[in-house]
Amino acid sequence: NGCDDSSVFPKNGEEAFQEWKPHFVYIQGGNTFWLYHCIEKGGWGPDLVKTCTGEDGAVYCGTSAGAIIMGQSMDTACWKVGGS
Numbered sequence: 001n002g003c004d005d006s007s008v009f010p011k012n013g014e015e016a017f018q019e020w021k022p023h024f025v026y027i028q029g030g031n032t033f034w035l036y037h038c039i040e041k042g043g044w045g046p047d048l049v050k051t052c053t054g055e056d057g058a059v060y061c062g063t064s065a066g067a068i069i070m071g072q073s074m075d076t077a078c079w080k081v082g083g084s
Contacts, residue, residue, distance in 0.1 A: 029064025
């Protein structure tokens with residue numbers, strides 16, 4: 001039924017990536033702008049980039065919003081703007 005011992009969980013993204021050293025990072029889809037907001041507010045952006053780059057970088061896999069946020073632009077998420 002889960003774990004009530006908070007000491008077994010990392011305190012933040014940096015600690016999670018440093019301790020767990022993932023080989024694969026998966027980011028789910030959803031609302032692109034909300035996902036981006038949460039990553040920025042939580043300070044996960046630099047940790048994600050650091051974890052997924054370099055010679056030993058983890059493979060990044062994102063679906064829908066998870067893929068869009070790692071692209072050069074989030075314009076793809078605006079395709080419904082203007083009612084067309």
